[in-house]
Amino acid sequence: MTDEALLTLDQFQAAQARIRGVAAHTPLVSLSFSGIAGEAWIKDESKQPIGSFKLRGAYNKIAQLSDDQRRRGVITYSSGNHAQGVAYAARAVGAKAVIVMPSNAPEVKKQATAALGAEIIEVGPASSDRKLKAEELEAKFGYVMIPPYDDPQIIAGQGTCGLEILEDLPDVDLVLSPVSGGGLLSGVAAAIKHLKPEVRVLGIEPELAADAQESFRGGKLVSWPAEMTTRTLCDGLRTQSLGELNFLHVRAFVDDILTVTEDQIRQAMRTLYAGGLTPEPSGAVTTAAVLFHQTELLPYRKVVAILSGGNVEPEVLRAILADR
CATH class of the missing domain: 3.40.50.1100 (Rossmann fold)
Structure with a gap:
C-alpha cells in the first residue's frame, strides 16, 4: 500500500x-x-x-451506497459502538443491518444495537472470529460490508x-x-x-x-x-x-x-x-x-x-x- x-x-x-x-x-x-x-x-x-464517534464513519459510508446496495442490506463486525453506528445509519437510509458481535460485548451495547433494528449474531471473543463470520455471511447473502476501521x-x-x-x-x-x-x-x-x-x-x-x-x-x-x-x-x-x-x-x-x-x-x-x-x-x-x-x-x-x-x-x- x-x-x-x-x-x-x-x-x-x-x-x-x-x-x-x-x-x-x-x-x-x-x-x-x-x-x-x-x-x-x-x-x-x-x-x-x-x-x-462511530456514527461519523458508518453514516459517511452507508450514505454513499447505491440503491441496489441498500436493498441488499449491510453487515459488519463490532464489539458494540460501530455496531450501533451501522444500525443507526442503516435505519436512516432504509437498509437492513446484520451485526456480528463477540460473546463478551457489553450487554448495554447489544441491547442498544438491537433497539435500532439490527439483527445480531454472536461469535467468540476474538476480533478475528467476528470478522471471519461477517465475511462468510457477506458471501452467502450478498450483504455490503461496512468495515469498522480499515x-x-x-x-x-x-x-x-x-x-x-x-x-x-x-x-x-x-x-x-x-x-x-x-x-x-x-x-x-x-x-x-x-x-x-x-x-x-x-x-x-x-x-x-x-x-x-x-x-x-x-x-x-x-x-x-x-x-x-x-x-x-x-x-x-x-x-x-x-x-x-x-x-x-x-x-x-x-x-x-x-x-x-x-x-x-x-x-x-x-x-x-x-x-x-x-x-x-x-x-x-x-x-x-x-x-x-x-x-x-x-x-x-x-x-x-x-x-x-x-x-x-x-x-x-x-x-x-x-x-x-
Missing part, C-alpha cells in the same frame, strides 16, 4: 458535509486538572445520537472529529485520540495535519492491548492474540491489530502512541464523572494520559483529549466509582 492511498483534505471536508444533520458536532468541555502544564478540553463524543470512507467520517476540534479551538497544539483498529486516530490525525501540520497528534491505548504502539514504534504492523487484548477493561480497544490503511495514515500523520494502565483508566473515569461526563473505559484512556503522562505529552499549551464514547454498563461504572 502506497502513499497514494492517503486521504485528502477534500475527502474529509466532503464527509463533514455528508454527515451534517445526522452526526452531531459535539462540544469541547473545559476541565480543570491539577498538576498539568497547560489547558485541557474534552471532545465529548458521548453526545452523539448513539453515544460514540476503509477510506470510514476514516474520512471519523476524521470529521478532528475538523471540529480545529474549528472550535483553533490554537490547540496537542490532540489525543484512543486507538484500537485505528479508524479514529488515523482520521483525526490526517484531517488535522492537512490543515495544521504543527499540531501534535498522539494515540493512546491500554498497555494490556498495546499492539498499535508496538506497530508504530517498530515500523511494522503486528497483531496481538485475543487472549492478550481481551485482558483490558476497554472493550472498544481490544482489536488485535491496526488496519492496513489505518497504519499507513498513522505512520504518515501520528507523532507517537502512548499506553496507560488499567488503574489509570479507572481513575480517569472517576475524574471525568466528577466533571459531569459519563465515559466508557475506552473513551477515558486519553484523559488517563493527561492525568498521568504529563512528561510524555510536553510541550503543549492547549490539549484536547477525545472522549470517544459513553456507552458504559451501569454496573461497571458503579463498581469503578465505588472503588476509590
Whole structure:
C-alpha cells in the first residue's frame, strides 16, 4: 500500500458535509486538572445520537451506497459502538443491518444495537472470529460490508472529529485520540495535519492491548492474540491489530502512541464523572494520559483529549466509582 492511498483534505471536508444533520458536532468541555502544564478540553463524543464517534464513519459510508446496495442490506463486525453506528445509519437510509458481535460485548451495547433494528449474531471473543463470520455471511447473502476501521470512507467520517476540534479551538497544539483498529486516530490525525501540520497528534491505548504502539514504534504492523487484548477493561480497544490503511495514515500523520494502565483508566473515569461526563473505559484512556503522562505529552499549551464514547454498563461504572 502506497502513499497514494492517503486521504485528502477534500475527502474529509466532503464527509463533514455528508454527515451534517445526522452526526452531531459535539462540544469541547473545559476541565480543570491539577498538576498539568497547560489547558485541557474534552471532545465529548458521548453526545452523539448513539453515544460514540462511530456514527461519523458508518453514516459517511452507508450514505454513499447505491440503491441496489441498500436493498441488499449491510453487515459488519463490532464489539458494540460501530455496531450501533451501522444500525443507526442503516435505519436512516432504509437498509437492513446484520451485526456480528463477540460473546463478551457489553450487554448495554447489544441491547442498544438491537433497539435500532439490527439483527445480531454472536461469535467468540476474538476480533478475528467476528470478522471471519461477517465475511462468510457477506458471501452467502450478498450483504455490503461496512468495515469498522480499515476503509477510506470510514476514516474520512471519523476524521470529521478532528475538523471540529480545529474549528472550535483553533490554537490547540496537542490532540489525543484512543486507538484500537485505528479508524479514529488515523482520521483525526490526517484531517488535522492537512490543515495544521504543527499540531501534535498522539494515540493512546491500554498497555494490556498495546499492539498499535508496538506497530508504530517498530515500523511494522503486528497483531496481538485475543487472549492478550481481551485482558483490558476497554472493550472498544481490544482489536488485535491496526488496519492496513489505518497504519499507513498513522505512520504518515501520528507523532507517537502512548499506553496507560488499567488503574489509570479507572481513575480517569472517576475524574471525568466528577466533571459531569459519563465515559466508557475506552473513551477515558486519553484523559488517563493527561492525568498521568504529563512528561510524555510536553510541550503543549492547549490539549484536547477525545472522549470517544459513553456507552458504559451501569454496573461497571458503579463498581469503578465505588472503588476509590
